[in-house]
Amino acid sequence: MARIAEEVGTPAYVYSAATLLHHYDAVAAAFSELDPIICYSIKSCANVHVCRRLREQGSGFDVVSGGELYRAVAAGGDPAKIVFAGVGKTDEEINQAIDARIGWFNIESEAELENLIALARRRNASVRAALRVNPDVDPKTHRYTSTGKKETKFGVDLERARRVFNQYGRQDSVRLTGIHLHIGSPVNTVEPYVAAIEKTLALIDELRADGFAIDTLDIGGGFGANYKGSEAPPAVKYAEQIVPLLRGRGLRIILEPGRSIAANAGILLTRVLYRKTSGERDFLIVDAGMNDLIRPALYEAYHFIWPVRPAEGFVTNDRGVDLNRPGLRLMDVVGPVCESGDFLAKDRMLPPMDRGDLVAVFTAGAYGFVMASHYNSRPNPPEVLVEGDQYRVIRRRETYDDLLAAELL
Numbered sequence: 001m002a003r004i005a006e007e008v009g010t011p012a013y014v015y016s017a018a019t020l021l022h023h024y025d026a027v028a029a030a031f032s033e034l035d036p037i038i039c040y041s042i043k044s045c046a047n048v049h050v051c052r053r054l055r056e057q058g059s060g061f062d063v064v065s066g067g068e069l070y071r072a073v074a075a076g077g078d079p080a081k082i083v084f085a086g087v088g089k090t091d092e093e094i095n096q097a098i099d100a101r102i103g104w105f106n107i108e109s110e111a112e113l114e115n116l117i118a119l120a121r122r123r124n125a126s127v128r129a130a131l132r133v134n135p136d137v138d139p140k141t142h143r144y145t146s147t148g149k150k151e152t153k154f155g156v157d158l159e160r161a162r163r164v165f166n167q168y169g170r171q172d173s174v175r176l177t178g179i180h181l182h183i184g185s186p187v188n189t190v191e192p193y194v195a196a197i198e199k200t201l202a203l204i205d206e207l208r209a210d211g212f213a214i215d216t217l218d219i220g221g222g223f224g225a226n227y228k229g230s231e232a233p234p235a236v237k238y239a240e241q242i243v244p245l246l247r248g249r250g251l252r253i254i255l256e257p258g259r260s261i262a263a264n265a266g267i268l269l270t271r272v273l274y275r276k277t278s279g280e281r282d283f284l285i286v287d288a289g290m291n292d293l294i295r296p297a298l299y300e301a302y303h304f305i306w307p308v309r310p311a312e313g314f315v316t317n318d319r320g321v322d323l324n325r326p327g328l329r330l331m332d333v334v335g336p337v338c339e340s341g342d343f344l345a346k347d348r349m350l351p352p353m354d355r356g357d358l359v360a361v362f363t364a365g366a367y368g369f370v371m372a373s374h375y376n377s378r379p380n381p382p383e384v385l386v387e388g389d390q391y392r393v394i395r396r397r398e399t400y401d402d403l404l405a406a407e408l409l
């Protein structure tokens, strides 16, 4: 890490290819009995090199915009293994996806479906679609990332789903043969999946009885990642309860994991700029801010933070830090951005650190770089991929010229 920091500077996102593939393989192995199509959710960590490594491992892609579709194709993604979700697909994006011959459109509303039918007809195309249903279960996650309750903007409720099939389920330009679900992220218990899948299977039975040939069920993403310790069930724990529900159902199963693959494959490497005491509080001011990693500011998300080279006696390889250990100090870890919300950690017990020390912000591989902004005109950090004992910059650090590039058209 010290070498990477020296050579590429800080802040920087650093990913481990081995960990990424390890998590992908864990999902693939856990669900192998169902022979699912795994569509890695690009939104979690979108770098084209990351996507390419996963594609080489057999992954398809879950995309939610024309930009993500562009990345999936650039990564060599098999179009047949691309699913396209999102409540607000534009005509341009839909046409782009029709032309790319993607596997499934995940439809979020009747209005969108009508539009897709019109656009597919105009192109004389026949596309496949899955209706996203909202099973009305509570995934017990942050309200901003909870999607499976009735009052969110996602999908159509189960009663309406039948009406949608009756109205649009028997025409050729859009072959509506699948059902899509995604209940939230992260969902650290298996029960909400079980409840959602059971409700959806009942709907599929009804639809089949009505004569609709439902052949695909996409159960979305949302599997947890360990931020604090072992709060997220491993993939096998989800599979243990989900696989028995789905075996022998004559359904092609699609999974859309993002966080569970990418989160712990990445850290944000940052350097201490200053220490400061204000009133009763100790602050560690680092060179990464909310523009680089917004999750703490936006969701009060917890990211484990630890010095890369802790002072003597503070070496830890796990997150089970003894908070009463003498010498630890209660600190806020904050960035340079001009907002009180610009923090990476609040009230955290940390070993002594000084100007110049390197700090690792863990579990930052998912929803880290992808949510970075240029706020305060801060160029985006580089992304680095470690493979074995080598590393490679897979996105360079932005320059000031990059900041102005689009403004000088």
Ligand code: LLP
Residues within 6 Å of the ligand: 041, 044, 062, 085, 145, 182, 184, 185, 186, 220, 221, 222, 223, 256, 257, 258, 259, 260, 295, 299, 366, 367
């Ligand atoms: N499929 C759909 C339709 C989704 O909306 C999402 C995530 C996924 C799959 C992937 O979920 P995952 O396996 O990564 O949990 N920015 C937030 C997370 C937003 C998730 C949005 N949808 C965060 O930083 O926690």
